[in-house]
Amino acid sequence: MSPFSQPDYSSGYQAFRSAFLDFIGDPFYQPEAECVRYIADGLLILENGRVKDLGPYEALKAQYADVTVTTYTNKLILPGFIDTHIHFPQTEMIAAYGEQLLEWLNQYVFPIEGKFQDKSYAQQIAAIFLDELLKNGTTTALVFTAVYPESVDAFFEAAEQRNLCMIAGKVLMDRNAPSFLSDTPETAYQESKRLIQKWHKRGRLRYAITPRFAVTSTEAQLRLAGTLLQEFPDVYLHTHLSENVKEVELVAQLFPEAAGYLDVYDRAGLVGERSVFAHGVQLREDEFQRLSEARAAIAFCPTSNLFLGSGLFNLERAKSAESPVKVGFGTDVGAGTSFSLLQTANEAYKVAQLRGQKLSAFKALFLATLGGARALMLDDRLGNFEVGKEADFVVLDLRPTPLLAVRNPTATATSLEELADRVFALMILGDDRAVQATYILGNLAYTQAVGQQPV
Numbered sequence: 001m002s003p004f005s006q007p008d009y010s011s012g013y014q015a016f017r018s019a020f021l022d023f024i025g026d027p028f029y030q031p032e033a034e035c036v037r038y039i040a041d042g043l044l045i046l047e048n049g050r051v052k053d054l055g056p057y058e059a060l061k062a063q064y065a066d067v068t069v070t071t072y073t074n075k076l077i078l079p080g081f082i083d084t085h086i087h088f089p090q091t092e093m094i095a096a097y098g099e100q101l102l103e104w105l106n107q108y109v110f111p112i113e114g115k116f117q118d119k120s121y122a123q124q125i126a127a128i129f130l131d132e133l134l135k136n137g138t139t140t141a142l143v144f145t146a147v148y149p150e151s152v153d154a155f156f157e158a159a160e161q162r163n164l165c166m167i168a169g170k171v172l173m174d175r176n177a178p179s180f181l182s183d184t185p186e187t188a189y190q191e192s193k194r195l196i197q198k199w200h201k202r203g204r205l206r207y208a209i210t211p212r213f214a215v216t217s218t219e220a221q222l223r224l225a226g227t228l229l230q231e232f233p234d235v236y237l238h239t240h241l242s243e244n245v246k247e248v249e250l251v252a253q254l255f256p257e258a259a260g261y262l263d264v265y266d267r268a269g270l271v272g273e274r275s276v277f278a279h280g281v282q283l284r285e286d287e288f289q290r291l292s293e294a295r296a297a298i299a300f301c302p303t304s305n306l307f308l309g310s311g312l313f314n315l316e317r318a319k320s321a322e323s324p325v326k327v328g329f330g331t332d333v334g335a336g337t338s339f340s341l342l343q344t345a346n347e348a349y350k351v352a353q354l355r356g357q358k359l360s361a362f363k364a365l366f367l368a369t370l371g372g373a374r375a376l377m378l379d380d381r382l383g384n385f386e387v388g389k390e391a392d393f394v395v396l397d398l399r400p401t402p403l404l405a406v407r408n409p410t411a412t413a414t415s416l417e418e419l420a421d422r423v424f425a426l427m428i429l430g431d432d433r434a435v436q437a438t439y440i441l442g443n444l445a446y447t448q449a450v451g452q453q454p455v
Helices: 088-093 101-117 119-135 149-161 185-199 219-231 245-254 261-267 285-294 302-307 341-354 361-368 370-375 402-407 416-429
Strands: 013-023 036-047 050-056 069-079 081-087 138-144 165-169 206-211 236-241 275-279 297-300 326-329 393-396 435-440 443-447
Touching (some): 013 361, 088 101, 101 119, 101 149, 138 206, 149 165, 165 236, 219 261, 245 261, 261 275, 302 341, 326 361, 341 361
Parallel strands (some): 138 165
Antiparallel strands (some): 393 435
């Protein structure tokens, strides 16, 4: 029996009793106590897959006495995790040895991505990829596919089958890539337009125009990507930015007329409030300011940045009060080394430490939930348990291993200070073993133990 369910998405009321944690504000700018909503014994009421009510169990139980309650004892329920940058075709070459960005692309990534012209193969990997996300409590992601339209169709078909809120798009590359992975400005435009018309806002799916990065697109291709954004202003722009020192130098050589890496995209009309730029490790001060002005977002990918030796992202600068930039976490598999946003937060904490900065557990979990939703402009429907939002959530076990059972002697915290300590330990020591269950629109999509039921 598979741990992955095919939800029926039945209508009507549902009720869940457990401890609940979500965020109603940004702890980077307000006191954490004002941003954190924690209910040690709560009741979450759903109606047709959306949040109907949330509050203390004792306060709500009489009002919903006729609703069957699913109880998770000694667990903690959070909104589903949101991954703002990941590559589904790179699933099978995660943990590839020994290179930095440009060499790594040529040695490992490009040969693998060539296999995704075969739709049946893309379907196999898409299923594995989405199952890994659910296993790790990730319910929404902004996803690179490959240059082939078949890879986009395979991914969206698999996501639609699972009723997931996913954003993805065909990769655009018309230079500095193998011929078997290259398109042209015209075919990139035509294929992307067809895919937008087919998939964008189909159910819970959204489309992202996806030039790989400035190195692999000509100015003509980037301009046509900008044209697509004008024609379809509610789609996303998803690309890489200022990840690696050599990459930044190469972009300067390829675009000598541009004022910098971000300006290459800006000149093509690609910098706006629906633009998500992965990495931003080597950004200059004026580029941070421009991203803030445009209300664009950065996907902070610490496991990838460390694995490829790219550098240490300046989270404190991105989240400055003077010119703030929206930030979410990205696992960036396959340069990233884990599908787990808990492990991503673990490495983000260490990056901050190396920069002489601090990243609290609450700030990290904000980035993995409501912060990610804001980065993707989905916070009107996802990211916390506000009434009316879509009920994607994850059930976490704070004591999933013998070591964490010692570290967290009790599962349910009685204060915010105690909760901060518990979830910090989980963030540093936890992984997919901490994910008891994942729910999509209130329906069980993954459970850790086959045949195990909530108690």
